[in-house]
Amino acid sequence: MGMTNEQIARVFDEIADMLEVSGDDFFRVRAYRNAARTVRECATSLSTMTPSQIRELPGIGEDLASKIETLIKTGELPLHRELSRKVPPGLVALLRVPGLGPKRVRALNQELGVRDLNTLKSALESGGIAKLKGFGPKLEQHLRQYLAQLDNKTPERLRYVDAAAIVAQLIGHMKKSSAIVRLEVAGSFRRKKDTVGDLDVLVESTEPEAVADALISFPMVKEVVARGETKTSVILQNGFQIDLRVVSRQSFGAALIYFTGSKAHGVHLRRIAQRKGLLLNEYGLYREGKMIAGQDEEGIYRALGLAWIPPELREDRGEIEAAELGRLPRLLELEDMRGDLHTHTTWTDGRATLEEMALAASARGLEYIAVTDHSRRLAMVHGLDPKRLREQWREIEKVQAKVPNVKLLRGIEVDIMEDGSLDLPNDVLAELDWVVASVHYKLNQAPNAMTKRLIKAIRNPHVDVIGHPTGRLINQREPSNFDLDEVLRVCREEGCALEVNSQPDRLDLNDVACLSAKRAGVRLVISTDAHHPRDFAAIEFGVSQARRGWIEAADVLNTRPLNELLRLRR
């Protein structure tokens, strides 16, 4: 049978969710969550491990080991099946509603028969929720607001990273077809937008039928919505749509421009073509009915008098004017990144030891990393107080001796308190090589208060950079509201940098804010916020956002060699 670690982890996570709303023992729930995490992070496939090796994993005892064995052998688990039968599927989703946890969800279910978002809505309409034990008028009001906001939300777009995972599988599958000469994924995916609504797949082929068949046989496909001569559309099990277009070699470049977009970019290009007495469409660039370009993008841009424009810039935010003048930015490249200035270890909520992180950084060829664990305000992750921070410095010294080729900077991710003060005293901060200051709670402060809070932190001379400045979590949490221009002004004045956090659900600052920062003369830091060795790879996503924001290597502090970086500190 065989199951991937991710699949096993998911079963355990679902069991934990279902046990939780069933009101099962909290520690049992946590045991399943821990196990899910262990399995997910295990570097070798559990299907290839012996039972005794599995038993040795931390948090996996006799019982869970045998459950894993059952899963690998049969692909399912009686406990999971039984719980799925007992617990309404929509009930688990209610745990994600702010203000609702296992206890309240259970109460809603037992007292009012609430099973999912819809029945919750009816319960709110018919009243009575506020009378439930543990519920009151305030909470009822919050729930109403939340549900109303859900209603006007546009359908969810996938995070770039999730789209990328689908693309990787899709390409692996399609490449097996010999009918495909060339394949490119266009659309917002190619422009590296932080979220992707659907996939536009462009294929060069002389056998459109065979290419369509290849797409339709992709295992994730749930439904074929359209099938024509050159266009096929399918919907995947997760609701994501893929549009396939088969084009000829001579039109490939024109189609690539057309389907990469953005729409505004395309409109602007066609206007330029018109001005020159040309016609641009998805098949090519024509003069008096005769094709003069179309096979590749460069040729079309050239014929329009433009330099080739990187997809990340194609938003009609001035890139066409810049291309006309030969003044396109020389965008930041992945290879420009020399160090990572935001990382965590097992001293707080990291999942790997300082040594493991240092070795991973070395393996990736990084020149330096800042070890920036949390400060004490984040009690849940056992945030560092001055005493433990100093203890960490001793370990940094020891690990540095073992891993000499990556410079380990003594850092902190210090919490910005509600009033803008910092969670560690200045004399301690003064001893550090690198200080990231971040907001982790009370993210929904009024805009004025949040602006003041950030500015006070920026004015602290020890702060090098503000971490994940808006606090947004893609599809989960809105960015906090503050006056970005004012914050940028003070950053510029104080020489404080802003972070582009590369975690796939943060990407914070986003592309537009990167551009604003650049225009305001504020330096950026692109970091991964790595909690695990494999997180270092996420730098790719931060770099993409920065590229979308016209960022060049010179705009980013951690493209510099170490000595230059330290000199540039304020």
Next chain:
DNA sequence: GATCATACGATCGTCACTATTCATAGTGA
């Protein structure tokens, strides 16, 4: 459910904030 270790039974990351029960349960980071 795992772990530790008085080898059975206790312990398992903490703390601040919110709403309601105004001292405490529930939630969230």
